[in-house]
Amino acid sequence: MNRSVLAVFLGAMLLLSASTSDSAFAEQKDTKKKTKTAEKKKLKPGFQPLKPKQESEPKNLTKSIKPAKPQPVKPKLHTQGSTTSLDMSGKWEGIATWSASFDYWDPNLGSYREACQYQGNFGMTLTQTGNIVRGGAEITNFKVTGGRNMQVCSEEGLAPLGSVDAKIFGSGFSGKLGLLDVRGTVTSDLIRGQVSGSVGEITIGGEFTGNRIFK
Numbered sequence: 001m002n003r004s005v006l007a008v009f010l011g012a013m014l015l016l017s018a019s020t021s022d023s024a025f026a027e028q029k030d031t032k033k034k035t036k037t038a039e040k041k042k043l044k045p046g047f048q049p050l051k052p053k054q055e056s057e058p059k060n061l062t063k064s065i066k067p068a069k070p071q072p073v074k075p076k077l078h079t080q081g082s083t084t085s086l087d088m089s090g091k092w093e094g095i096a097t098w099s100a101s102f103d104y105w106d107p108n109l110g111s112y113r114e115a116c117q118y119q120g121n122f123g124m125t126l127t128q129t130g131n132i133v134r135g136g137a138e139i140t141n142f143k144v145t146g147g148r149n150m151q152v153c154s155e156e157g158l159a160p161l162g163s164v165d166a167k168i169f170g171s172g173f174s175g176k177l178g179l180l181d182v183r184g185t186v187t188s189d190l191i192r193g194q195v196s197g198s199v200g201e202i203t204i205g206g207e208f209t210g211n212r213i214f215k
Contacts (some may be wrong), residue, residue, distance in 0.1 A: 065093065088168060089128045092191050096122040096139060096211020100158050102202045116153030117146030122208050124191075126164060136162045137177055158202055160195040180204060188212070 048183025097119045104114040121143025126135035139159035147153035162178020174183040177195055189212045196205045 020102055086127050086168060086171060086188065088126045088133050088186055088191075091209045091213040091215075092124045092126065093213055094191070094208055096120055096142075096206060096208035097145075097161065098160055098195065098204060098206025100153075100204050101200050104152060105147070106152075112148070114148055114195055115146075116144060116151060118142050118153075118159070118206075119145050120159065122160075122210065124164060124210070128168065131168050133164065133166045133168055133173060133175070137161050138163055146179065154179065158199055158204060160204060160206055160208075184208075189214075 033152070067128050097117070099115060099117050101113060101115045102195070103111060105111045111204065112145055120139045122137060124137045124140050137160070139161050142159055143201055144153045146149055160177055162180075164175065164177055166173045166175025166177075166182060168186070171185050171187065172183070173186060173193075174181075176182060179199050180195045180197035182193055182195050184191060186192075190210075192207070192209050194205075194207045
């Protein structure tokens with residue numbers, strides 16, 4: 001082979017090699033471009049690739065949960081009706097005032113409503129069993145303190161006396177005194193009460209205050 005033919009052959013081989021290399025580089029470049037374009041197509045405009053979230057430090061639960069406030073303990077209330085510590089047994093003495101109202105006919109005045117006022121000493125002797133109180137009451141040394149016709153009041157006046165039948169609840173009591181209703185309060189040495197009601201055609205109302213007699 002002569003030198004001129006060898007030179008032509010080598011030149012052709014160099015051109016082919018260069019062309020192949022350029023073609024491969026261009027193909028590789030084109031492949032990278034297509035890959036980037038495909039990756040860009042997968043992402044929506046305006047969004048960035050998601051980054052893995054870093055786990056935040058656990059919150060201090062002791063700060064967020066407030067301890068419950070202790071509720072005050074309410075004391076149990078004891079009503080007066082829940083005790084029977086008071087004992088009304090014994091003798092009581094004091095002062096009583098009362099009124100007696102009734103219809104009266106006078107030859108000079110005709111028919112009218114008389115209202116007489118009285119005052120006297122009262123005495124009660126009582127016995128208590130549980131919360132039941134029984135005994136008797138009497139009025140002594142009573143006098144008329146007011147009325148339209150003092151003579152009529154002296155003749156017709158009725159005193160709150162008779163048997164006692166009552167119940168005690170704490171420091172209070174209520175029941176019957178003869179035909180009248182009686183209610184009041186009592187301590188270890190003091191009694192106060194009111195009476196009200198009717199005896200026949202006479203309406204009676206009054207009050208009494210006394211002390212326990214210690215002998």
